[in-house]
Amino acid sequence: MVDAAIMDGPRGPKPKKTLSRRNIMLYGTLIVIAVYYLIPLYVMVMTSLKGMPEIRLGNIFAPPVEITFEPWVKAWWEACTGLNCDGLSRGFWNSVQITVPSVLVSIAIASVNGYALANWRFKGANLFFTILIFGAFIPYQVMIYPLVIMLREMGLYTKLFGLVIVHSIFGMPILTLLFRNYFTSIPEELFKAARVDGAGFWGIYFRIMLPMSLPIFVVAVILQVTGIWNDFLFGVIYTKPDNYPMTVQLNNIVNSVQGVKEYNVNMAATILTGLVPLTIYFVSGRLFVRGIAAGAVKG
Amino acid sequence: MKALKSFVSAAAICAAGAVSAAELEVTHWWTSGGEAAAVAEFAKAFDATEHTWVDGAIAGSGGVARPIIISRIIGGEPMGATQLNHGRQAEELVEAGLMLDLTDIAEAEGWRDIVNPVRLLDACTLDGRVYCVPVNIHSPQWLWLSHEAFAKAGVDVPSDWFEFVDAAPKLKEVGVVPLAMGQQAWQTELAFNAIMVAVGGTELYLDVLSNKNADTAASAEMTKVFEAYDAARRLSEGSNVNDWNQATNLVITGQAGGQIHGDWAQGEFQVAEQVAGEDYTCLPGLGVNEVIATGGDAFYFPLNDDPDIEEAQREMASLLISKEVQVAFNLKKGSLPIRGDIDLSAANDCMKKGLKILADGNVLPDSVNTLSADTRNQIESLMTEFWNDKSVTVEAVQAAYVDIMASAD
Amino acid sequence: MRELAERGYLWCIALAFVAFVLVTIGLDYAVLVTAPWVLLALAGIAAVLLIVEARGVALAANRFKWYAIGWVVAAVVAMGLWALAQKDVQAAWPALKSFRKMWNVFEPFALFAAALFVLIAIGILAIGTLDKGMHQPGRLERTFAVNMSAKVAAVPMAFTAIGVFVISTGWTIYHSFTNSKLLPKSQFIGLDQYERLWSTNRWLVSIENLAIYGICMLIFSLVIGFVLAALMDQKIRFESVFRTIFLYPFALSFIVTGLVWQWLLTPEFGVQKIVRDLGFENFTFDPLFNADWVIYGILFAALWQGTGFVMVLMLAGLRGIDQEIWKAARVDGIPMWKTYIFIVIPMMRPVFVTALVIIAAGIIKVYDLVVAQTSGGPGIASEVPAKYVYDLMFGGQNLGQGFAASTMMLVSVLVVLIPWAYLEFGGRKRG
Numbered sequence A: 001m002v003d004a005a006i007m008d009g010p011r012g013p014k015p016k017k018t019l020s021r022r023n024i025m026l027y028g029t030l031i032v033i034a035v036y037y038l039i040p041l042y043v044m045v046m047t048s049l050k051g052m053p054e055i056r057l058g059n060i061f062a063p064p065v066e067i068t069f070e071p072w073v074k075a076w077w078e079a080c081t082g083l084n085c086d087g088l089s090r091g092f093w094n095s096v097q098i099t100v101p102s103v104l105v106s107i108a109i110a111s112v113n114g115y116a117l118a119n120w121r122f123k124g125a126n127l128f129f130t131i132l133i134f135g136a137f138i139p140y141q142v143m144i145y146p147l148v149i150m151l152r153e154m155g156l157y158t159k160l161f162g163l164v165i166v167h168s169i170f171g172m173p174i175l176t177l178l179f180r181n182y183f184t185s186i187p188e189e190l191f192k193a194a195r196v197d198g199a200g201f202w203g204i205y206f207r208i209m210l211p212m213s214l215p216i217f218v219v220a221v222i223l224q225v226t227g228i229w230n231d232f233l234f235g236v237i238y239t240k241p242d243n244y245p246m247t248v249q250l251n252n253i254v255n256s257v258q259g260v261k262e263y264n265v266n267m268a269a270t271i272l273t274g275l276v277p278l279t280i281y282f283v284s285g286r287l288f289v290r291g292i293a294a295g296a297v298k299g
Numbered sequence B: 001m002k003a004l005k006s007f008v009s010a011a012a013i014c015a016a017g018a019v020s021a022a023e024l025e026v027t028h029w030w031t032s033g034g035e036a037a038a039v040a041e042f043a044k045a046f047d048a049t050e051h052t053w054v055d056g057a058i059a060g061s062g063g064v065a066r067p068i069i070i071s072r073i074i075g076g077e078p079m080g081a082t083q084l085n086h087g088r089q090a091e092e093l094v095e096a097g098l099m100l101d102l103t104d105i106a107e108a109e110g111w112r113d114i115v116n117p118v119r120l121l122d123a124c125t126l127d128g129r130v131y132c133v134p135v136n137i138h139s140p141q142w143l144w145l146s147h148e149a150f151a152k153a154g155v156d157v158p159s160d161w162f163e164f165v166d167a168a169p170k171l172k173e174v175g176v177v178p179l180a181m182g183q184q185a186w187q188t189e190l191a192f193n194a195i196m197v198a199v200g201g202t203e204l205y206l207d208v209l210s211n212k213n214a215d216t217a218a219s220a221e222m223t224k225v226f227e228a229y230d231a232a233r234r235l236s237e238g239s240n241v242n243d244w245n246q247a248t249n250l251v252i253t254g255q256a257g258g259q260i261h262g263d264w265a266q267g268e269f270q271v272a273e274q275v276a277g278e279d280y281t282c283l284p285g286l287g288v289n290e291v292i293a294t295g296g297d298a299f300y301f302p303l304n305d306d307p308d309i310e311e312a313q314r315e316m317a318s319l320l321i322s323k324e325v326q327v328a329f330n331l332k333k334g335s336l337p338i339r340g341d342i343d344l345s346a347a348n349d350c351m352k353k354g355l356k357i358l359a360d361g362n363v364l365p366d367s368v369n370t371l372s373a374d375t376r377n378q379i380e381s382l383m384t385e386f387w388n389d390k391s392v393t394v395e396a397v398q399a400a401y402v403d404i405m406a407s408a409d
Numbered sequence C: 001m002r003e004l005a006e007r008g009y010l011w012c013i014a015l016a017f018v019a020f021v022l023v024t025i026g027l028d029y030a031v032l033v034t035a036p037w038v039l040l041a042l043a044g045i046a047a048v049l050l051i052v053e054a055r056g057v058a059l060a061a062n063r064f065k066w067y068a069i070g071w072v073v074a075a076v077v078a079m080g081l082w083a084l085a086q087k088d089v090q091a092a093w094p095a096l097k098s099f100r101k102m103w104n105v106f107e108p109f110a111l112f113a114a115a116l117f118v119l120i121a122i123g124i125l126a127i128g129t130l131d132k133g134m135h136q137p138g139r140l141e142r143t144f145a146v147n148m149s150a151k152v153a154a155v156p157m158a159f160t161a162i163g164v165f166v167i168s169t170g171w172t173i174y175h176s177f178t179n180s181k182l183l184p185k186s187q188f189i190g191l192d193q194y195e196r197l198w199s200t201n202r203w204l205v206s207i208e209n210l211a212i213y214g215i216c217m218l219i220f221s222l223v224i225g226f227v228l229a230a231l232m233d234q235k236i237r238f239e240s241v242f243r244t245i246f247l248y249p250f251a252l253s254f255i256v257t258g259l260v261w262q263w264l265l266t267p268e269f270g271v272q273k274i275v276r277d278l279g280f281e282n283f284t285f286d287p288l289f290n291a292d293w294v295i296y297g298i299l300f301a302a303l304w305q306g307t308g309f310v311m312v313l314m315l316a317g318l319r320g321i322d323q324e325i326w327k328a329a330r331v332d333g334i335p336m337w338k339t340y341i342f343i344v345i346p347m348m349r350p351v352f353v354t355a356l357v358i359i360a361a362g363i364i365k366v367y368d369l370v371v372a373q374t375s376g377g378p379g380i381a382s383e384v385p386a387k388y389v390y391d392l393m394f395g396g397q398n399l400g401q402g403f404a405a406s407t408m409m410l411v412s413v414l415v416v417l418i419p420w421a422y423l424e425f426g427g428r429k430r431g
Helices: A004-008 A021-048 A052-057 A068-080 A091-118 A125-138 A141-151 A162-187 A188-196 A201-212 A212-230 A235-238 A246-254 A263-296 B002-015 B032-049 B061-074 B087-095 B104-111 B117-121 B146-155 B162-172 B185-200 B200-211 B220-235 B243-250 B265-271 B308-320 B323-333 B349-360 B373-388 B393-405 C002-024 C031-054 C065-082 C087-092 C094-129 C139-144 C148-153 C157-174 C194-198 C201-232 C239-251 C254-265 C269-278 C296-318 C322-330 C336-347 C349-364 C368-373 C385-395 C398-424
Strands: B023-028 B051-056 B080-087 B133-134 B142-146 B177-180 B256-261 B278-284 B299-302
Touching: A004 B032, A021 A263, A021 C065, A021 C201, A021 C239, A021 C296, A021 C385, A052 A263, A068 A263, A091 A125, A091 A246, A091 A263, A091 C148, A091 C157, A125 A162, A125 C157, A125 C349, A125 C398, A141 A162, A141 A235, A141 B061, A141 C157, A141 C385, A141 C398, A162 A212, A162 C157, A188 A201, A201 C148, A212 A246, A212 A263, A212 C254, A235 A246, A235 B061, A235 C201, A246 A263, A246 C254, A246 C368, A263 C296, A263 C336, B023 B032, B023 B061, B023 B308, B023 C385, B032 B051, B032 B265, B032 B323, B061 B080, B061 B087, B061 B185, B061 C385, B080 B087, B080 C139, B087 C385, B104 B308, B117 B133, B142 B146, B142 B162, B142 B243, B142 B265, B146 B256, B162 B177, B162 B185, B162 B220, B162 B256, B177 B220, B177 B243, B177 C385, B185 B200, B185 B220, B185 B256, B185 B373, B185 B393, B200 B220, B220 B373, B220 B393, B243 B256, B243 B265, B265 B323, B278 B349, B278 C031, B299 B308, B308 C336, B373 B393, B373 C385, C002 C031, C002 C094, C002 C139, C002 C336, C031 C094, C065 C087, C065 C094, C065 C322, C087 C094, C094 C139, C148 C157, C148 C269, C157 C398, C194 C201, C194 C398, C201 C239, C201 C296, C201 C349, C239 C296, C254 C296, C254 C368, C322 C336, C336 C349, C349 C398, C385 C398
Parallel strands: B023 B051, B023 B080, B177 B256
Antiparallel strands: B080 B299, B133 B299, B142 B256, B142 B278
16 A cells, blocks of 8 residues: 555655746746636636626626626526526436435445455456456447346336446446555455454455545545536436436536527536536545545556 | 317317326427427416426437437337427337327317328328327428618618529628528538529429439439539538527527528517518528428327326327417417418418418428438438538539438438 | 266356346247256256265255355345235335336346255255365355355446446447347348448548547647646645646536537637737637637647646656655756656556556547537537447437447457557466
């Protein structure tokens, strides 16, 4: 296992003076790049705070002359697709209902997979694992239709639970890889000692592996929450309008144009949709980076 | 309303017996301003019965919505009712026995006598059984012209496609895009068929689209059509919009001279409170050959094993075709009603033009009815490629078109 | 004799399982339908032989009695599931009806599973009476007693790998040779779908776009990601601020990304207008409306979204490099950029591989971004294979064509993946 404390300190040669030429270049470059990364967010926020007349006249970088929160209200409560004028709010709750169980189920399965693969190798396990990794590369399109049939046969098509299964299936390859790599890096002596003490498969998993693998769980949770929250394709295919997740709802709102495109409402809706994963990143970005460093990097 | 209600419930009772309230989820892709207003009429009428309309609008035009609707039906989670363009799109679904058979209602109410033109009902019929309710007639071959734009350029509003092409340079001079066109593939296909009728005439149209005659598609007359289409695409530079109603909006606001689009564009003019003949002009058949193709929308009712829902489905079917609902809906939608026996005195100029053509019997089948979805999809790809990529030559596009037609079904 | 019985027992069970799966996915030939049960019966005979060999099952003293009880419990659960599918039970307990379909699907599975589990319990009891002091555990013991929890825990994985990935892929490939239109059919038309595919201009454009997008995406994300990571690794202040800024786009969906960049690149309002307002009247920058540039417009958005994550991976890799290496390089007077290129990068091979895998897996799947940003336009200039498949399958109502296209996507993935997997895993056995 990697010692997180060592991981944190920056490496590289020591900086010399605070205002050397090198530093100016370095920070200059970083700031320019950072500005490039921030522009879309800035423009989104600015546009969403303007009224339509101002958007038509003004330039997208200009801050609003008159700040209005109406687009936000409209995006959340009132924007229409067809006769449904309840904005994104419905999609939000759908997304929550899809994301929470999907994340829990997929991580539970994948962590046990990774653990079994790393510590309890048995005949055939590597075959499954290889197929799984190949599965990560198989274009979803190859499997969309057969899955529709499978879910239909089980009566789960368009049900939320069906979508949870789909997310668990497609999240499995990468997550399993992540967990397997992490568990492999835990010293085998620990595992052997526990075996000698008579602990079984689940005993070792819950008492030793789980407490030690917090960083990788954080990474997995972040990856899954954002991945599932942001999913569009499965949301479109495996649910019905009642259960549409927020991304699909967003696309619907943006594309159902009545008269003119209301860019401000669209942008407000866009920000709202991105808000949950963004918050998670802003809050736990540090843990994410640390977890990546601890587990994901060892190929 | 009262008469209607008793009529409806009478029909319902003779269909099955006791009625209990049900919620019907209705999917459709009517999301633009005029469309949403029109579909609200359906919802209102249906909610006035003891049942409830649950709206399942899917944005982004038929191309986006249809797949979702179809996979829901195939996936065994059918909605209560759904909009589809009748004809070939739902053929296989009907063959697979996934749609509710409406023959008994159709016979009881005598749909065959009231639907005009009767071809619409034929499109709903497979092996003598009726599976859908046509709700409106849409004809795609219209040219919509903005008076404001032509006033700006100082030319008279053209009276047909050729005059329009002649006037185009003047429009360009004053910074008006001559021809508005949305980026979605189906819109370019629509324009092509419209130009085919205008430039090539109805016989050519029928031979190519109905008989799928590849030789005719390769003929010199057809080359003329492609040349006219080539000229058209050069008039649309600068209209960077995606949806058809955004393109219509360019016409409404005078930023564009005209748009080749179906009569549903009318709903948008109406929402913008424009008056036909004063603020805009509509030319059916692009003003050249005054015909209209009878495409349109229909409602299908996927088979459901809940008897309450089936009951509600039957009730909705007869409601959609009833006089009052037809009038209310079509006035909002800007489309023509599917019954010949109703009074549309409230209709505006453009609708009246359409009604007259309809009464004269100058109707053509729409490509929706004659070509399979697969063939249409190929043509749409080809047309949008040609429209947007000026390096594709007329010869090349015609050759590709002939190829598609040779294997069309 | 025991070896033979064990072998026969296991093979019968395995074959019964395969036959059962084949029947379930639709190959319901009479032979196959009866095969699972015949094979289970044969396995039962083998189990009886084992019991004879072991001279009884010695229930109380059996060292595998807990395993056997576990299997019996599993069999009881399976029978319970089977019971839920019965009409009488459903009539007595109406709540079950809403999941009627699911129970009906489980019914044959549950029956088969129950029979199987009971059989396994018997087999394992027979083995359990045998002496523990054998040189090597027998075949049966290795299959059903050693590591059993791990095997049970891996059932979802096995189901996903075989039941979903393998069978779905096979199903799709199979149907790509048919003329399925709206519904899947088994009417074979040979390679017609593929011939049509490769003579369709739109598909060729899609492939070309994917190639451009893929190559640029790989190169630029790796380069930009590495350079950013190297800059971040210079002991800078506010590192976490910069990191957050570079990483936040990764949290946004492709739909959001596509919409934002569509907005920024709209000629009427976006970058073009800004520059024109500055006085450059003839400046044109409308990549999303220019067929030659549109794919780069999409690439731009994709890079904005994805490079931050690559940077984090790289940064983690850089932090894993031994400090001594830097000291040694400095002592030897090697310039910094040389140290990076010739020493550090080769050491970071695993990180690059991980990054490569993650980027590559994303490339072939690009779909949402295109849908949100350009819908494939202008014309067909920004079509991608994934969109072609979706449109043909659902919009064009030509499943066969969509399946053929998705099979080609799969083939192209395999062409890249198999040599890589061979190089990566083939050479050495990993512990």
